[in-house]
Amino acid sequence: MLTRDACLARDAADPLAPLRAQFAIEPLDAGGVIYLDGNSLGVLPKATIDRLRHVVEHEWGVGLIRSWNSADWITLSQRVGDKIARLVGVGSGELIVADSTSVNLYKVLSAAIAIVAADRPERRRIVSERANFPTDLYIADTLARAHDLELTLVGDDEDAIDRELGTGSKDGRGEDIAIVMLTHVNYRTGRRHRMTDVTRAAHEAGALVIWDLSHSAGAVPVRLYGEGDAPDGAGRGDPRDEDAADFAIGCGYKYLNGGPGAPAFAWVHPRHLARMDREAWRQPLAGWMGHAAPFAFTPEYQPANGIARFLCGTPPILSLAALECGVDTLLAADDRTGSDRATSDRSGPDRDGPDRDRLNALRQKSIALTDLFIALVESRCAGHGLTLVTPRDVDRRGSQVSFAHATGGYAIVQALIARGVIGDFRAPDILRFGFTPLYTRFVDVWDAVDRLVQVLTSGEWREPRFSVRAAVT
Secondary structure, three states: OOOHHHHHHHHHOOOOHHHHHHEOOHHHHHOOOEEOOOOOOOOOEHHHHHHHHHHHHHHHOOOHHHHHHHOOHHHHHHHHHHHHHHHOOOOOOOEEEOOOHHHHHHHHHHHHHHHHHHHOOOOOEEEEEOOOOHHHHHHHHHHHHHOOOEEEEEOOOOOHHHHHHOOOOOOOOOOOEEEEEEEOEOOOOOEEOOHHHHHHHHHHOOOEEEEEOOOOOOOOOOOOOOOOOOOOOOOOOOOOHHHOOOEEEEOOOOOOOOOOOOOOEEEEOHHHHHHHHHHOOOOOOOOHHHEOOHHHOOOOOOEOOHHHHHOOOOOOHHHHHHHHHHHHHHHHHHHHOOOOHHHOOOOOOOOOOHHHHHHHHHHHHHHHHHHHHHHHHHHHOOOOOEEEOOOOOHHHEOOEEEEEEOOOHHHHHHHHHHOOEEOEEEOOOEEEEEOOOOOOOHHHHHHHHHHHHHHHHHOHHHOHHHHOOOOOO
């Protein structure tokens, strides 16, 4: 039976519960605030406060420009990138932190277009979903126009991409597709693609694949080298090369807890990096930090080898330091799952080691939290016009739950916020709630639904003040 006491008991038995102490969440608890928006902005880690103070007062204040060497600022982008690599199943030196998600997508999509233009110039289409995050579509449309390509947007049903690729057919459909560009977990609905299946199908059709991990990195297991078709937490066989993605990007301020506007990251498959090295390929934003020898100050550009070529300008040290603290909150889960970091070979992709154990533990709690929320809303809020739009199948679900309300989505969210439950709204009708297993408790889920019941049964959401649109929804 679902009761508040049962939720408290689950929290008491939760092996991940001590990880909540990493976050500066006590003021929220004291004010009765329940935060269910970590899928949009993660909670502040306590370590970030001290780290930024140290960087500002000592590394900047005392070390000044010497800290590029003495505090090793110059390698911070790569060091943080190596930590994020452990969360997405790739190797050290393959992923870099830089710029924003939009800028990184521009860079990797440009790289993919260049590869296709050289190898298969007859392929003229970029395929994505109409429901993809708008910035991804804007970047893709801009580059498609610049390179005389066609951007095809398919529906967001489960089989739309397969139909476009011609999966399982012999009619030649998909032969003109150059690139498939998708977001792993949809920002509105929380629907999660089967990454390996889609990547394999795209490769079989002859297309390259770009994944946006903004709503999945740090929230669900991500295996860019492939993970088979087993359900979450099950064993998987050895990945095949055709299962491996080509490019990926993602942001640092959601489940990675890097703070507002945190830098983003980019990953490129080593086979593409090796080719870029051979051909001295330059990415379209060829800034000085992506130069092979930036402090040689030569007028001619020579790209750095490997993933470093995807750097552009001077790295934002304060933001990078904050992001590193956020990523460390996820790596700390090793201690709660009995993992031994020393057993993991960091020189290559950690497909089956401690990092997988950690993310599987977080994922299992994420599933439990989202299952509980769905069950409580549907049992306690029936008759109030809420329709679940997030998949019930846990293998197709990220770490968020979205309900639609035809007339009052925005107002209901605002009324909830007034009652201390912070979720968010996505047009035209989505109430969106994120469940970050590092700090969200089962009793938070119960209490949030209890307040939702009060908002709906009282009708207070119909008050005019809750319909006044703020700049950010």
